[in-house]
Every structure is written in C-alpha cells, then in structure tokens.
Amino acid sequence: MANPSLLILAGDGIGPEVMEQVKRVIGWFGEKRDLAFDVSEDLVGGAAYDAHGTPLHDDTMARALEVDAVLLGAVGGPKYDDLDFSVKPERGLLRLRKEMDLFSNLRPAQCFDALADFSSLKKDVVAGLDIMIVRELTSGVYFGEPRGIFEEGNERVGINTQRYTEGEIDRVARSAFELARRRSGKVCSMEKANVMESGILWREVVQKVRDTDYPDIELSHMYADNGAMQLVRAPKQFDVILTDNLFGDILSDCAAMLTGSLGMLPSASLGKPTEKGPPRALYEPVHGSAPDIAGQGKANPIACILSFAMALRYSFDQGDEAARLEAAIETVLAEGARTADLMGAEGGTPISTAEMGDAILGAL
Amino acid sequence: MANPSLLILAGDGIGPEVMEQVKRVIGWFGEKRDLAFDVSEDLVGGAAYDAHGTPLHDDTMARALEVDAVLLGAVGGPKYDDLDFSVKPERGLLRLRKEMDLFSNLRPAQCFDALADFSSLKKDVVAGLDIMIVRELTSGVYFGEPRGIFEEGNERVGINTQRYTEGEIDRVARSAFELARRRSGKVCSMEKANVMESGILWREVVQKVRDTDYPDIELSHMYADNGAMQLVRAPKQFDVILTDNLFGDILSDCAAMLTGSLGMLPSASLGKPTEKGPPRALYEPVHGSAPDIAGQGKANPIACILSFAMALRYSFDQGDEAARLEAAIETVLAEGARTADLMGAEGGTPISTAEMGDAILGAL
Ligand SMILES: CC(C)[C@H](C(=O)O)[C@@H](O)C(=O)O
Ligand SMILES: CC(C)[C@H](C(=O)O)[C@@H](O)C(=O)O
Numbered sequence: 001m002a003n004p005s006l007l008i009l010a011g012d013g014i015g016p017e018v019m020e021q022v023k024r025v026i027g028w029f030g031e032k033r034d035l036a037f038d039v040s041e042d043l044v045g046g047a048a049y050d051a052h053g054t055p056l057h058d059d060t061m062a063r064a065l066e067v068d069a070v071l072l073g074a075v076g077g078p079k080y081d082d083l084d085f086s087v088k089p090e091r092g093l094l095r096l097r098k099e100m101d102l103f104s105n106l107r108p109a110q111c112f113d114a115l116a117d118f119s120s121l122k123k124d125v126v127a128g129l130d131i132m133i134v135r136e137l138t139s140g141v142y143f144g145e146p147r148g149i150f151e152e153g154n155e156r157v158g159i160n161t162q163r164y165t166e167g168e169i170d171r172v173a174r175s176a177f178e179l180a181r182r183r184s185g186k187v188c189s190m191e192k193a194n195v196m197e198s199g200i201l202w203r204e205v206v207q208k209v210r211d212t213d214y215p216d217i218e219l220s221h222m223y224a225d226n227g228a229m230q231l232v233r234a235p236k237q238f239d240v241i242l243t244d245n246l247f248g249d250i251l252s253d254c255a256a257m258l259t260g261s262l263g264m265l266p267s268a269s270l271g272k273p274t275e276k277g278p279p280r281a282l283y284e285p286v287h288g289s290a291p292d293i294a295g296q297g298k299a300n301p302i303a304c305i306l307s308f309a310m311a312l313r314y315s316f317d318q319g320d321e322a323a324r325l326e327a328a329i330e331t332v333l334a335e336g337a338r339t340a341d342l343m344g345a346e347g348g349t350p351i352s353t354a355e356m357g358d359a360i361l362g363a364l
Numbered sequence: 365m366a367n368p369s370l371l372i373l374a375g376d377g378i379g380p381e382v383m384e385q386v387k388r389v390i391g392w393f394g395e396k397r398d399l400a401f402d403v404s405e406d407l408v409g410g411a412a413y414d415a416h417g418t419p420l421h422d423d424t425m426a427r428a429l430e431v432d433a434v435l436l437g438a439v440g441g442p443k444y445d446d447l448d449f450s451v452k453p454e455r456g457l458l459r460l461r462k463e464m465d466l467f468s469n470l471r472p473a474q475c476f477d478a479l480a481d482f483s484s485l486k487k488d489v490v491a492g493l494d495i496m497i498v499r500e501l502t503s504g505v506y507f508g509e510p511r512g513i514f515e516e517g518n519e520r521v522g523i524n525t526q527r528y529t530e531g532e533i534d535r536v537a538r539s540a541f542e543l544a545r546r547r548s549g550k551v552c553s554m555e556k557a558n559v560m561e562s563g564i565l566w567r568e569v570v571q572k573v574r575d576t577d578y579p580d581i582e583l584s585h586m587y588a589d590n591g592a593m594q595l596v597r598a599p600k601q602f603d604v605i606l607t608d609n610l611f612g613d614i615l616s617d618c619a620a621m622l623t624g625s626l627g628m629l630p631s632a633s634l635g636k637p638t639e640k641g642p643p644r645a646l647y648e649p650v651h652g653s654a655p656d657i658a659g660q661g662k663a664n665p666i667a668c669i670l671s672f673a674m675a676l677r678y679s680f681d682q683g684d685e686a687a688r689l690e691a692a693i694e695t696v697l698a699e700g701a702r703t704a705d706l707m708g709a710e711g712g713t714p715i716s717t718a719e720m721g722d723a724i725l726g727a728l
Contacts, residue, residue, distance in 0.1 A: 076558070090558045120489045120597055141505075141526060141560065148561050152529065158565030160526040162505060166519040192613070194440070194454045196505065197512050201522030226652075228618040229626070232596065233484055249556070250614055253589040257596040288590075 004316055005067040006037045009044040009060070009096075012080075012089060013289025014299035014353075015073025021301035021357035022071065022308050025325065028364055029312075033321060040067070044096070045075030045089035045289075055092030064096055069315040070282040071308060072096075074289035097137050100280045102269035103168065104175040105137040105248065106310070107286060109235075109255035112264060114333040118344055119260030126235065131255055132183065133241045134176040135248025137269055139168045140198075142245045162198050164244065169205040175270065176242040177214040184239040186218045190227040190247055202244065224251065231255050252286070262287045263300030263341040266307035268314050278315040283307040293340070297352040300339040302329055305360060328363035332356070368680055369431040370401045373408040373424070373460075376444075376453060377653025378663035378717075379437025385665035385721035386435065386672050389689065392728055393676075397685060404431070408460070409439030409453035409653075419456030428460055433679040434646040435672060436460075438653035453653075461501050464644045466633035467532065468539040469501040469612065470674070471650060473599075473619035476628060478697040482708055483624030490599065495619055496547065497605045498540040499612025501633055503532045504562075506609045526562050528608065533569040539634065540606040541578040548603040550582045554591040554611055566608065588615065595619050616650070626651045627664030627705040630671035632678050642679040647671035657704070661716040664703040666693055669724065692727035696720070699727075 006026070010019040023039070030036035042048075042060045049055050055075070064070050075089040085091075096102075111119065111129035119126045144161030151157075173189075180187045189206045191199035203221050210219045222230065224247045230237060231251065235258050243251055256265050265287070271280035285303030293299060306329065312322040337359045340350040351359070370390070374383040387403070394400035406412075406424045413419050419439070428434050439453040449455075460466075475483065475493035483490045508525030515521075537553075544551045553570045555563035567585050574583045586594065588611045594601060595615065599622050607615055620629050629651070635644035649667030657663060670693065676686040701723045704714040715723070 085561065085564060088558060094559070121485050125484045144523075149565050155530040156565060157527060157529045158560075158562030159508075160560045160562045162524040162526065163521060165516065165521045192610070194452060195458070195613075196522075196524045197449065198522030198524045200449060201513050201520060225613045225617040228592070228614045229621040232618055232621040233624075246556070246610075247614070249589045250592045250611070254592040254596055254618060257593040260597075262593070 003036045003038045004069075006039045006311070007063055007067040007070045008039060008041045009070060010041070010047075010073040011044045011075045011289065012046040012077050013074050013291045013294040015075070015289055017295070017297060017353050018285070018299050018301040018304040019071070019073045021353060021360075022304050024357050024361060025305055025308060028361055029321065032364070035318065035321060044072065044092045046077055046080045048092055049080065049083070049087055049089065053087070055087055055089050056095050061095065061099060064100060065280070068278060069311045070096065070100075071311065072282055072284040073304060074285065074287065076289050077291040077294075094142065096282060097269060098143060100282060101138060101271045102280060102282055103136060103138045104172050104270045105135040106179070106268045106270065107133040107135060107252040107256070108265065109133065109252070109259055110265070111259045112261065112330065112333055114330070115259070115261050115264070115342065118342065119258060121258055121260070126258055126260070129235055129259060131235060131238050131241060132179060133243065133248060133252040133255055134172065134179060135252055136168065136172040136244045139164055140245035162196065162246070164198050164202060166201065166205050169202050170209055171272070173206045173209040173242060174213070176240055177210065177217050180217055180240040185216060186239040188220045188222055188227070188238055188241050190222050190224045190241060190243040190251065192224050193221070194223055206242065227251055228254055231258065256286050261342060263303055263339065264306070265303050266310050268307070268310040270314060278317070281311065281315045283311045297354060298340045298350070299353050300341050301353050301356055305329065325364070328360050331363045332359040367400045367402045368433075370403045370675070371427055371431040371434045372403060372405045373434060374405070374411075374437040375408045375439045375653065376410040376441050377438050377655045377658040379439070379653055381659070381661065381717050382649070382663050382665040382668040383435070383437045385717060385724070386668050388721050388725060389669055389672060392725055393685065396728070399682065399685060408436065408456045410441055410444045412456055413444065413447070413451055413453065417451070419451055419453050420459050425459065425463055428464060429644070432642060433675045434460065434464075435675065436646055436648040437668060438649065438651065440653045441655040441658075458506065460646060461633060462507060464646060465502060465635045466644060466646055467500060467502045468536050468634045469499040470543070470632045470634065471497040471499060471616040471620070472629065473497065473616070473623055474629070475623045476625065476694065476697055478694070479623070479625045479628070479706065482706065483622060485622055485624070490622055490624070493599055493623060495599060495602050495605060496543060497607065497612060497616040497619055498536065498543060499616055500532065500536040500608045503528055504609035526560065526610070528562050528566060530565065530569050533566050534573055535636070537570045537573040537606060538577070540604055541574065541581050544581055544604040549580060550603040552584045552586055552591075552602055552605050554586050554588045554605060554607040554615065556588050557585070558587055570606065591615055592618055595622065620650050625706060626667070627703065628666050628670070630667050630674050632671070632674040634678060642681070645675065645679045647675045661718060662704045662714070663717050664705050665717050665720055669693065689728070692724050695727040696723040
C-alpha cells in the first residue's frame with residue numbers, strides 16, 4: 001500500500017523554522033515506527049505571494065485536495081499589511097479552509113501541568129484545564145455575501161454578511177456531539193440569539209440535532225458575551241464548546257490564552273467524514289507567524305508538533321502514536337526544557353527551536 | 365431653573381431592587397448637596413411586556429427622548445425566553461439605544477484595590493487595572509439589514525448584516541479620542557480587517573480621524589481575536605479600547621470579568637454632544653438581570669449606583685460630586701462591606717442590597 005501523503009505548507013514568519021522540527025519528528029516516525037509518509041512541500045500566504053503574486057497558487061490548492069492531510073505553519077506579517085485584501089496572506093488560508101470544506105475546527109485549550117504557573121490566571125482556576133472548542137470554519141461572516149466597501153450617497157459603507165444555513169449548522173453540531181461522546185458528553189453552544197436571527201437559527205438547529213440523534217449529550221446554550229466572561233471566570237466548567245466562525249475566532253483565542261502558553265496549542269480543521277478514508281484535514285498551530293521573532297531560532301515548535309500529533313490521531317487512526325508524541329512533549333517540559341516564550345519570571349536560559357526539537361526526539 | 369430630569373427604567377430581575385438603592389442616593393444628593401432631580405419612572409423589558417405586550421411602550425420611548433438622562437437597571441429573564449424575537453426584553457433596550465442615537469458606549473473595566481484578590485487573574489496582572497472600552501452601539505450587525513430567517517431551497521438560512529458607514533465610524537472614533545485626551549492619550553482600535561471589509565473601512569477611517577484632528581493621540585490597531593488574548597494576558601497594556609458593536613459586546617464582557625467583580629461595573633451610552641446641553645444619555649450597570657437571585661435582597665447595587673455617578677459626570681457636569689460618590693464606595697469596600705457576589709473563599713456573612721445602600725449613604 002502507498003504511504004499516506006502529507007502536504008507541508010510552512011508559510012510565513014516562524015512557520016518555516018517550527019516546521020523544520022516537525023519534519024524531523026515525521027522522519028523519526030518513518031524510521032523508528034515504520035510509519036512513513038509521502039511528504040511534499042509548497043508555499044502559502046506571503047511566501048506564495050512573493051513567488052507567484054497570489055497567497056495560494058492553483059496548483060497548491062489542487063495538491064491540497066489530493067493529499068491525506070495538510071500541515072500548515074503560519075501566514076501573515078507586516079510586510080504584507082498594505083496588500084490588497086484579495087491577495088493578503090490570510091486569503092490563502094481562508095481559500096484552503098473553504099475549498100477543502102473544512103467546516104469543523106477543533107481547538108483544544110489545555111493547560112500543561114508543568115506550565116500552569118505560566119498563565120495570567122490563578123493556578124487553581126486553570127490547573128488541569130482541558131477544553132475543546134469546535135468552531136464552524138467555512139461559513140458565517142467570514143464568507144457571506146454581499147461583502148465589500150461600497151459607495152452610498154456621498155460616503156462609503158463597509159459590509160459583511162453573517163449567514164448560516166440549517167445544513168451548515170447541523171453538520172458542525174454533529175461533529176461537536178461526536179467528539180463530546182468521546183469526552184465528557186457535555187456541550188455548550190454559544191451565539192447571540194438575543195440579538196441576531198442567525199443565532200436563533202443556530203440555537204434551534206443545534207438543539208434539534210441533539211434531541212433527534214444525540215439524546216445522551218448534555219447540551220446547554222450561552223450568549224457569546226457571557227461565554228467570554230465565563231471562560232475568564234471559571235473555565236473548567238466547560239468541556240466541549242460549539243460556536244460559529246467569528247465567535248469561535250475570538251473565544252478560542254481567549255481560551256487559548258487562559259493556558260498561558262500559546263506556543264503549545266495545536267488545531268485541526270476537518271471536513272466531512274467519508275466511508276473510504278479519513279476526512280479532508282488541515283492541521284496548524286493556534287499561534288500566528290510572530291514576525292518579531294522570525295528567523296532567530298527562538299520560536300517554540302511544540303504547537304506545530306502537537307498539530308502533527310492531531311494528524312496522527314484524526315487522519316491516520318494512530319491514536320497510540322499520537323499519545324507517544326504527546327507524552328514525549330510532557331516529558332521534556334517536566335524536565336524543564338523551555339523556549340523563550342515559556343520562560344517565567346524566574347528567568348534562566350531558554351533553548352532554541354532546534355534544541356527543543358532535539359529534546360523531543362531524545363524523549364521519543 | 366428647572367431641575368434636571370431623570371427617567372428611571374428599573375426593568376427585570378434584580379433591576380428594581382438595585383434601583384431602590386440608587387433612588388436613595390439620588391435623594392441624598394437632593395437633600396444634602398442641593399442637587400435635586402425630577403425623577404420619573406417607567407417600565408422596560410419583560411416588565412413592560414407583561415404590562416403592555418411590548419418591551420418598550422411608545423410613551424416611554426417619547427419620555428426617554430425628552431429627559432436629560434435615563435437610568436436603566438437590567439432586562440431579560442428565562443420567563444421571556446420563548447417570546448418572539450420582536451418582543452423579547454432585549455428589544456426594548458436596543459430600541460432605546462437606537463432611537464436615542466446612543467452611538468458611544470463607555471464601559472470602564474476597573475479593578476478596585478479592596479477587591480483585587482477577587483479576580484480569577486493573578487493579583488499583579490490586574491491590580492490597578494483601569495481600562496475604558498468605547499463600543500459603537502447603534503450600528504453594525506446588531507441593526508444591519510437584511511436580517512432574519514429565510515427559506516432558501518428546502519432549508520432555512522439565518523442572516524444578519526454587519527454594516528458601518530464612514531460617518532458612523534468617524535463619530536465614535538472622535539468620542540474615543542476625546543476621552544483619551546482626558547486619560548493617557550492612548551487608543552487601541554480593534555477589528556478583523558484581515559478577514560472583513562467592514563474592518564478595513566473601520567481601520568482606515570479611525571486612522572484618518574486620528575491623523576486629521578487628533579495627532580496628539582497614540583493610536584494602534586489590533587485584530588479582535590488578538591485583542592481578546594491580550595486582555596487576558598496583560599490587560600494593563602491598554603487604556604482606551606475602541607471597537608464596534610459586536611466585538612465590543614464580547615471584549616467588554618471579557619474585560620469586565622478580569623476585574624472579578626461584575627457587580628461593580630457601570631456603563632454610559634452617549635449620543636451626539638450638543639451646543640446647548642448634555643448629550644442624550646443612558647446609564648446602566650454592566651451586569652444582567654440575574655434572575656437566579658432576583659427578589660432576594662442579595663444583589664450588589666454598586667454597579668447601578670456607579671452608573672448614576674457616571675451620569676453626574678457625563679450628563680450633569682458634576683465631576684466633583686461623582687468623585688464624592690465613588691470615594692464613598694471605595695470607603696465602604698475598604699471597610700469590608702460585601703454583598704454575596706463579593707464574598708471570597710474566606711467566607712463571612714454577606715450584607716444585603718439595602719444594607720450596602722445604608723453603608724454607602726453612611727459614608728456619604
Ligand atoms: C489568520 C486569520 C485569517 C485566522 C482567522 O481569523 O480565522 C486566525 O485568526 C485563526 O483564528 O485561525
Ligand atoms: C442585553 C443585550 C442585548 C446586550 C447586548 O448584547 O448589547 C448586553 O449583552 C450588553 O452588552 O449590554
């Protein structure tokens with residue numbers, strides 16, 4: 001049988017340097033665990049714009065639709081701030097999400113024991129935190145039409161459209177309920193049904209899917225503003241949070257920061273489960289391209305390596321190997337390995353991106 | 365000269381009981397400080413729906429447009445959850461905001477010294493925190509058309525429209541810059557210009573107003589998701605935050621919760637400054653109607669009393685009297701007066717809503 005295929009899109013900023021370490025880890029699994037991948041690489045974001053004048057070349061898009069999984073580093077940077085909206089680095093990522101139909105974005109917010117002190121929140125509020133945010137990723141105000149800046153009388157008006165069909169809500173709700181079944185069975189869905197009709201439809205459809213096909217799931221609903229508050233006040237009340245594209249963008253970043261270590265958090269974006277194989281999938285760290293430290297070997301590669309662990313679990317049915325990789329990371333953290341972003345007030349000397357890679361390979 | 369006029373809309377849940385204490389404070393200013401108000405009272409939200417079948421009667425709306433300032437308690441409650449969208453309690457509040465044209469919503473997130481331990485964040489992260497969020501309040505996705513739930517093929521689709529004109533952005537930006545001049549001179553504007561065209565226009569207009577008329581202001585821009593992160597990570601980096609209606613809803617609640625004491629936070633919603641008098645204005649606590657504790661005399665009246673202090677400052681040019689009231693509140697807190705919401709892990713016996721009122725009147 002052919003090896004499973006991986007497309008690596010390292011992107012901009014610290015993307016390439018953290019991806020270097022992921023490639024070493026992928027290599028290790030091929031050599032030591034007889035788990036070889038056919039790896040190809042290509043450009044996305046500003047890097048693709050520099051080479052081709054577009055943040056995602058059509059050939060890259062086509063390749064992404066063929067492979068078993070895509071691994072992405074990060075996109076964007078100040079160099080591209082003044083580009084036209086249509087060719088901004090982010091458009092490359094958004095096109096991948098849309099054309100691969102990756103409607104279900106899983107964003108774990110997990111607090112690592114060795115790093116609990118690192119949060120801006122009190123230790124007892126976040127120690128042991130383990131939330132999974134399921135964010136709808138291919139619709140809502142990110143993609144709704146009409147959109148743009150239009151002339152109206154003698155002034156301009158900026159317009160975007162929040163738009164959800166029943167089908168779009170239904171399928172992401174199912175993915176959250178499936179996931180919850182493998183966790184605590186508890187889902188909290190967030191919207192602004194008190195203000196937005198799209199939120200009313202969201203709440204209604206989510207409830208109906210639960211009542212019809214997931215009666216075992218404990219479902220609650222919360223307004224998104226209250227959700228932000230509750231995340232800050234008592235995040236451990238949540239297990240799976242289900243929300244839309246825009247609320248998910250903000251709430252998942254808020255949740256991520258509760259853990260205090262953004263450099264640790266991976267994400268998975270999944271399409272429709274198929275009969276014959278894994279769903280289309282893209283894995284990427286939650287952190288951005290961090291242009292301020294790019295190219296200096298300071299970046300933390302763990303979020304990107306954990307994204308590959310999610311790929312092992314969700315795309316390649318290698319949950320045990322994923323757990324092996326995650327355990328290796330826990331080990332190096334417990335042993336005190338720290339990149340610059342993980343240095344607390346105590347100080348000490350941080351290790352480099354490559355040294356963190358060395359440590360993880362050592363622990364494997 | 366006639367006394368300035370105040371319309372009190374106590375609303376639902378704990379609204380009436382916290383407003384009772386505000387009325388005592390208003391009475392005190394009339395008796396002791398020769399600062400009498402013509403106070404009238406009316407219904408809003410579920411209370412208005414119960415009486416009139418609408419969350420805001422036209423007569424109440426007309427009265428709100430006549431008075432010098434409106435004081436609102438809170439709206440909403442589970443009793444009204446199944447009402448049609450058009451008559452939900454929240455619609456009463458949204459109608460007031462829209463028809464009074466209260467485009468600038470000021471939401472301070474301030475950490476009181478005596479309560480710093482109460483935050484879920486570490487003390488050094490929040491002690492001394494003093495942020496002012498300026499939220500656009502009459503436009504954006506809260507009011508944009510088209511909106512609703514429509515049939516499309518064989519399914520329904522929920523639609524809302526995010527919509528900002530240059531003029532709408534311009535005026536709220538000015539109000540943030542004016543405010544910043546009386547504070548640190550620093551404004552951070554938040555949107556999603558990397559994804560939404562309305563955010564691009566927002567960023568451009570805010571920058572232009574700054575460059576043209578407020579060159580002394582230090583203006584920065586941040587994506588709203590990063591804004592949520594930064595609020596959790598290091599909130600003291602911010603002074604004035606300027607943002608739109610929906611982002612403001614979520615970010616201001618997130619910021620409010622950083623302080624750990626929602627029962628302490630007031631807000632002001634202001635219209636256009638006029639030549640001949642104060643702007644139209646509505647003052648309300650940030651907390652909601654808290655139906656779970658309503659009618660039990662447990663609610664903390666301080667947020668609502670501080671909303672009256674904001675009225676003294678922004679509507680009646682009585683900054684000194686506002687400061688007097690704020691100082692009285694600091695005093696009672698320092699002396700240990702605590703309603704149930706302000707009880708820490710140490711325990712102790714909380715005082716009632718009315719006893720907190722007594723204490724504040726005593727300190728005045
Ligand atoms: C880079 C940007 C387009 C993206 C988003 O807004 O979705 C990012 O913030 C994220 O959350 O993945
Ligand atoms: C009650 C509700 C309509 C309101 C809003 O969403 O604006 C509230 O959350 C607020 O922030 O004042």
